[in-house]
Amino acid sequence: MSDIENINVLLEVQNLTVEVGDKRLLQGIDLVIREGETHIIFGPNGSGKTTLVNAIMGLPEYKVVDGDILYKGDSILEWNLTRRAKAGIGLAYQHPPVVEGVTLGLLLKTMVPDKKTSEEIARKVHMEDYLEREVNVGFSGGERKKDELLQLLAQSPQLVMFDEPDSGVDVDSIKLMVGIIRRLLEKNKPIRERKNGGIIVTHSGMILEQLHADKGYVIVDGRMLCSGPPLDIFDQIKKFGFERCIKEAREK
Amino acid sequence: MKEKDENLEEEISGLHRVGFDVTGETERSGSFLIADDKTAESKSKEDSLIVMPISFSLQVYDWVKDLLFSLVDREQDEFTKEVASQKELLGSFVYVKEGAKIEAPFQSCFFMHSQGFKQILHNIIVLEPGSELNIITGCATGNMVSLGSHIAVTEMFVREGANLTYTMIHDWGAEVVVYPRAAADVGKDGVFTSNYIALTRVKEIQSNPIAYLADGAKAKFNSIIYGRAGSVFDMGARGILNGGNSGCEIISRVASENSRLILKSYIEGNGKNTKGHTECNGLLLDEKSSVYAIPELKAGNIDTELSHEASIGKIAGEKLNYLMSRGLDEDSARSLLVRGFLEKGIEGLPESLKKRLDKMIEVATSREGV
Numbered sequence: 001m002s003d004i005e006n007i008n009v010l011l012e013v014q015n016l017t018v019e020v021g022d023k024r025l026l027q028g029i030d031l032v033i034r035e036g037e038t039h040i041i042f043g044p045n046g047s048g049k050t051t052l053v054n055a056i057m058g059l060p061e062y063k064v065v066d067g068d069i070l071y072k073g074d075s076i077l078e079w080n081l082t083r084r085a086k087a088g089i090g091l092a093y094q095h096p097p098v099v100e101g102v103t104l105g106l107l108l109k110t111m112v113p114d115k116k117t118s119e120e121i122a123r124k125v126h127m128e129d130y131l132e133r134e135v136n137v138g139f140s141g142g143e144r145k146k147d148e149l150l151q152l153l154a155q156s157p158q159l160v161m162f163d164e165p166d167s168g169v170d171v172d173s174i175k176l177m178v179g180i181i182r183r184l185l186e187k188n189k190p191i192r193e194r195k196n197g198g199i200i201v202t203h204s205g206m207i208l209e210q211l212h213a214d215k216g217y218v219i220v221d222g223r224m225l226c227s228g229p230p231l232d233i234f235d236q237i238k239k240f241g242f243e244r245c246i247k248e249a250r251e252k
Numbered sequence: 253m254k255e256k257d258e259n260l261e262e263e264i265s266g267l268h269r270v271g272f273d274v275t276g277e278t279e280r281s282g283s284f285l286i287a288d289d290k291t292a293e294s295k296s297k298e299d300s301l302i303v304m305p306i307s308f309s310l311q312v313y314d315w316v317k318d319l320l321f322s323l324v325d326r327e328q329d330e331f332t333k334e335v336a337s338q339k340e341l342l343g344s345f346v347y348v349k350e351g352a353k354i355e356a357p358f359q360s361c362f363f364m365h366s367q368g369f370k371q372i373l374h375n376i377i378v379l380e381p382g383s384e385l386n387i388i389t390g391c392a393t394g395n396m397v398s399l400g401s402h403i404a405v406t407e408m409f410v411r412e413g414a415n416l417t418y419t420m421i422h423d424w425g426a427e428v429v430v431y432p433r434a435a436a437d438v439g440k441d442g443v444f445t446s447n448y449i450a451l452t453r454v455k456e457i458q459s460n461p462i463a464y465l466a467d468g469a470k471a472k473f474n475s476i477i478y479g480r481a482g483s484v485f486d487m488g489a490r491g492i493l494n495g496g497n498s499g500c501e502i503i504s505r506v507a508s509e510n511s512r513l514i515l516k517s518y519i520e521g522n523g524k525n526t527k528g529h530t531e532c533n534g535l536l537l538d539e540k541s542s543v544y545a546i547p548e549l550k551a552g553n554i555d556t557e558l559s560h561e562a563s564i565g566k567i568a569g570e571k572l573n574y575l576m577s578r579g580l581d582e583d584s585a586r587s588l589l590v591r592g593f594l595e596k597g598i599e600g601l602p603e604s605l606k607k608r609l610d611k612m613i614e615v616a617t618s619r620e621g622v
Contacts, residue, residue, distance in 0.1 A: 059573055081576035091577060097570045101592025110588060111578055134592070155578055 007034040008072070010159050010197040011056070015067035018048075018055045018222075025051040026222045028067070033159070036194030038185055040208065040230040041201045043219040044242055049201040050094055052219065053161040056199075057091040058084045071159065090157025092148035094164045094201070098136040104147065105131030111154045121153045125180055141168025149180045160184045160198040166207045178210045187212070208234055218245045225249035260287060263365055263394045270390025270421040271608060272361040281385075284344045284360040288369050294344070300352030301385070302345070306374055309345035316345065319376050323407045323435035323464070331431040335374050335405045343373040343404070346387065348414075350380040357386040364402065364428070365394035373404040379414035381439070386417040386602065393425040401429045408436040408444070410469075415443040419605060421612075422450040422457070426481065430454060434461035438469040440495065446473045447601055449609060451594075451616035453481040460488035460516060467495035467523070475504040476597040476609070478590070478616055479511030479541075488516030488546075493526035493556065502530040505597030507590050508541035518548040521556025528556070534564035535593050537586070591617040 013031035017024065026048045033039055041049045055062040056069055058081045068075050076084055099107070108118035108131070122128040125146045136144050145165055152160060162181060169177055186194040200213065208230055216230030218237075226233065226245040236244055264287070265274055273280065282296035282303045296303040309316045326336035344360055364371050379385055393400055402424075410416045416436070424430060438444045444463050463471040473489035491500025502517040519528030534543035547560035567589050575585035591613055598609045 057577055059577070060569070080582075081573055082579060082581045085577050085579035093574070097568070097574050099571050099574065099589070099592060101594070101596040102588055106588070106592075107575070107578070110580060110584065151578055 007036065009033070009070075010035050010037075010072060012070040013052075013056070013067070014070070016052070016055065016064065016069065017066035018051055019063045019065050020051070020061050024065075024222060026055065029219075029224050031217070031224075033197045033199065035197055036186070036191050037215070038198045038200065038211070038213040040213045040216040040233075041199060041219060042203060042216060042233060042237060044203065047219045048222040049203075049219055050163055051222070053091055053163050053199060053201055056159075056161065057081065057089060085155065085157070088158035090152050090155050090160050092145070092152055092160075092162045092165055094167070096136055096144055096148055098134070100134055100137060102135050103132055104135050104150075107135055107151070108154050111151070118154060122150060124153060125150045126176065142170055142173055145169050145177065146173065149177060149184070152184055153180065157184075158196050160196060161201075162198065163201045164203070165200065166202060174207065175210070178207050181207070181211060218242060220246055220249075259394075260365055264292070264363070266395070267361055267363065267390055267392060269612070270361065270392045270423050271388040271419070272359050272390045279356040280359050281354045281356040282358045284346070284358075285363065286342065286344070286361070286371070286373070287363045288366050288371065289342055291342075296358075297356075298352070298354055300349040300383075301354050301358065302347040302349070303358070304345050306341045306343040306345045306376060309347075309376065310341070316376060319378070319407060319409065320374065321405070321407075323437055324405050324433050328433065331403045332405060332433050334403055335372055335433075338372055338374070341374050342371075343375040345375070346377045346385070348379045348383040348385050351382040352380075353384040354386070357388050359388050359390070361390040361392070362402065362404065363392055363394070364397055364400045367397050368399045369397070370401045371403070373402075373406075375404065375406040377406070377408040377416065377418075379410050379416050381412040381414060383411075384415040387419065388605070389418070389420045390423070391420065391430070392423040393428055397428075398425040399427040400425060402431070404432045404434075406432065406434040408434070410436060410438045410442040410444050412439040413441045414439065417445040417447070417602065419447040419601075420449070422448075422454070423452045424454040424457075426453050427455050430457040430459070432457075432459045432461070434459070436461070436463040436471070438463055438465045438471055440466045441468040442466070443469070444471045446471070446489070447605070448473070448475040448477075448487070449612070450485065451476070451478040451612055453483045454485070455482075456484040456486070458486040460490065462490040462492065463500065464492045465495055465498035465500065467497060469495055469498045471500045473500075473502045473517075474597065474600060475506070475515075476594055477504070477506040477513060478594060478613075479506065479508045479513045481510055483511040485511070486514045488518065490518040491520070491528055493519065493521045493523050493528060496524040497526065498523055499527040501528070503597075503600070504532045504545075505594060506532070506543060507535040507537060507593060508543050509537040510540040512542050512544075514544045514546065516546045516548070517560070518550070519558055520550040520552060521558050522552040524553055524555045526553065526556040528558040530560040532562040532564075533593075533596075534562070535590065536564065536566050537590065587617045
């Protein structure tokens with residue numbers, strides 16, 4: 001038995017096939033994430049990356065028509081959103097909704113009853129001045145992304161999923177964002193002590209250089225076509241776009 | 253009897269839920285309280301603010317009798333007729349002298365603490381030219397009262413350049429029927445603001461206040477209603493823009509849970525350069541609810557500008573899912589969204605009210621508040 005097999009599996013996605021309405025968006029996806037690991041999902045727009053994380057989170061319009069999702073060994077297909085979130089699954093949305101009338105402070109208070117803690121958390125993403133503002137109302141793209149990380153800090157999930165955390169974020173904020181993502185993924189701890197694992201969806205890969213990830217995949221048209229070291233994949237994408245990966249997959 | 257008095261005292265101390273504070277902790281310019289058919293309190297801290305039972309005022313000021321039913325038609329319906337038929341008048345008389353700007357809010361409360369009581373009131377409010385007053389009126393039933401009826405005619409006279417804010421907070425019992433009949437005459441450059449808040453169940457409320465506006469006068473009606481548990485709210489507001497440059501806004505924000513809500517608004521633009529706007533936001537919380545928004549605009553002058561907008565819908569699934577994915581259960585997520593929806597309605601209200609309403613909405617939308 002190799003070393004890695006001794007580390008607990010956090011998430012196992014088996015032959016996952018997902019439909020929204022009557023449209024099939026994912027076909028036969030397999031994925032295993034162990035505690036401490038970070039996996040990167042690449043792919044062109046509309047390829048199914050968001051579908052994958054939304055289906056794992058359990059958004060009801062994403063219907064799993066085949067396959068299974070195991071979280072710490074249990075199938076979670078029958079679990080609703082609340083149960084998944086409470087069990088430790090968290091998602092930083094690509095396009096979070098505006099929630100009129102509900103201030104960020106109130107939402108955090110509902111998630112973390114201790115007011116001091118929520119203020120402390122807000123300070124970490126430099127959003128302490130946003131607590132009186134309604135969630136995402138009038139937020140810029142970058143502010144929404146920061147707000148997503150802030151909410152994840154409050155939720156403190158064990159399986160942390162980030163959907164395009166870097167899109168629309170200005171260069172100055174990227175460093176802060178990466179710092180928070182690292183904290184959420186326990187990158188500051190030795191690998192053996194890490195309990196958290198994560199999935200980062202990106203099509204730019206900009207944050208990759210500042211964040212060590214363990215494995216990368218390319219999803220195209222709902223299928224997982226290639227996998228490998230994330231930086232290598234990113235390099236290939238930079239040089240050849242997604243074409244090479246598609247071609248290789250076809251040849252296989 | 254003594255036990256009943258003690259109960260009453262205790263219940264009165266609980267009336268802070270509708271804005272009536274007996275502790276003196278909240279700054280008030282005066283107080284007026286009727287419990288069933290007894291005037292329990294009638295006082296003013298300001299020389300320029302006169303407060304007394306309506307029956308006294310008829311003896312003190314000979315002009316008050318001419319105000320009675322000068323704005324509300326006594327023959328309007330069975331309820332106004334019933335008020336008109338009372339031999340001994342019950343109600344409040346609030347009078348602000350010319351130019352007096354009363355800073356602290358004046359509080360009044362019409363309270364029913366006997367089961368099945370029928371409270372019939374006639375209130376007169378007069379603001380002389382250039383004066384200002386902020387009234388917070390709480391209407392409530394006692395803890396043990398589920399059945400009763402409340403009929404009230406309220407006539408308000410906002411003279412030239414005067415400014416009246418009239419906030420009414422309702423908290424009735426499950427089988428209580430409520431028929432307020434209110435009208436305001438707003439003089440030249442006068443301002444009349446009516447805020448109406450009802451967050452608890454009632455059997456039926458039917459109310460359709462009207463404001464008549466002279467040159468340059470402004471009126472605003474804000475309503476925040478959370479209809480629940482079989483309540484029927486038949487609410488309206490009317491602005492009659494008679495004077496040139498007068499304006500009226502009617503804004504309602506309502507959530508309906510197993511309730512029937514009717515929101516009427518009527519603006520009539522008769523004067524030159526008049527402006528009117530009505531807006532209704534409705535949130536339906538279950539299959540058994542209905543919200544019926546009836547905006548009506550009547551332009552009687554080529555130089556009037558009238559508009560309306562309304563939106564009625566359910567809680568967006570996307571928002572519910574978003575909150576649930578942060579670990580909130582469905583009920584808590586719904587409560588939070590309803591709370592947020594209703595709180596949007598208090599944005600334009602005076603600071604002094606906001607905090608209290610915020611708390612009221614929090615209680616009303618929490619599971620304990622149901």
